[in-house]
Amino acid sequence: MKPHQTGRVLYSAEQIEARIPQLVEEIEARLKGREFVMIGVLRGSFMFMADLLRAVYHAGLHPQIDFISLSSYGAGTVSSGTVQLTRDTDLELHGRTVLLVDDILDSGRTLAFARSLFLERGAAEVLSCVLLDKTVPRAVELEADFSAFPVDDRFVVGYGLDYNNRYRELPWIAELVF
Numbered sequence: 001m002k003p004h005q006t007g008r009v010l011y012s013a014e015q016i017e018a019r020i021p022q023l024v025e026e027i028e029a030r031l032k033g034r035e036f037v038m039i040g041v042l043r044g045s046f047m048f049m050a051d052l053l054r055a056v057y058h059a060g061l062h063p064q065i066d067f068i069s070l071s072s073y074g075a076g077t078v079s080s081g082t083v084q085l086t087r088d089t090d091l092e093l094h095g096r097t098v099l100l101v102d103d104i105l106d107s108g109r110t111l112a113f114a115r116s117l118f119l120e121r122g123a124a125e126v127l128s129c130v131l132l133d134k135t136v137p138r139a140v141e142l143e144a145d146f147s148a149f150p151v152d153d154r155f156v157v158g159y160g161l162d163y164n165n166r167y168r169e170l171p172w173i174a175e176l177v178f
């Protein structure tokens with residue numbers, strides 16, 4: 001098979017591995033012992049979610065876990081502007097503290113959609129944690145409570161992030177060169 005043609009590595013596997021426990025410390029400090037539910041946004045968050053969960057375990061935290069599938073991108077690199085719910089969560093969220101986990105915060109629409117959905121269902125609080133925070137103007141008013149790394153306005157892949165469902169398996173985050 002042809003090797004992946006990706007551009008510059010922005011964050012290496014080692015950098016990601018080192019950053020995740022720090023992120024968990026920030027989360028722990030903010031939650032102050034409160035019980036919480038971790039909800040990953042599929043599919044982009046799966047690798048981050050798995051590593052984050054191992055660090056959460058080592059920090060002595062034991063959240064309930066669920067996933068939601070949301071889609072807005074289709075096959076391109078520009079958000080369609082509408083978010084679709086394609087797989088819902090199973091957990092009862094009433095009165096719960098939710099930690100939403102996504103791969104990247106870009107326009108903000110995906111996280112804003114999930115946040116209002118969970119608040120409508122009675123969640124007491126919805127915090128968000130993203131691997132990457134794209135430093136671009138948001139289409140909606142939303143900032144992540146926790147983010148591992150900033151990234152400027154470029155299309156990135158790897159460590160769960162895809163382009164047409166490829167490159168998700170890369171252990172690092174690289175720029176995609178078109």
Ligand code: IMP
Pocket residue numbers: 041044072073079102103104105106107108109110111154155156157161162163
């Ligand atoms: P938002 O709704 O515009 O904030 O976009 C969030 C979603 O768009 C993320 O969950 C990703 O799936 C996708 N996305 C945004 N930027 C990138 C990128 O650079 N690479 C891969 N996916 C991206």
Ligand code: MG
Pocket residue numbers: 041042043044045103104
């Ligand atoms: Mg996504």
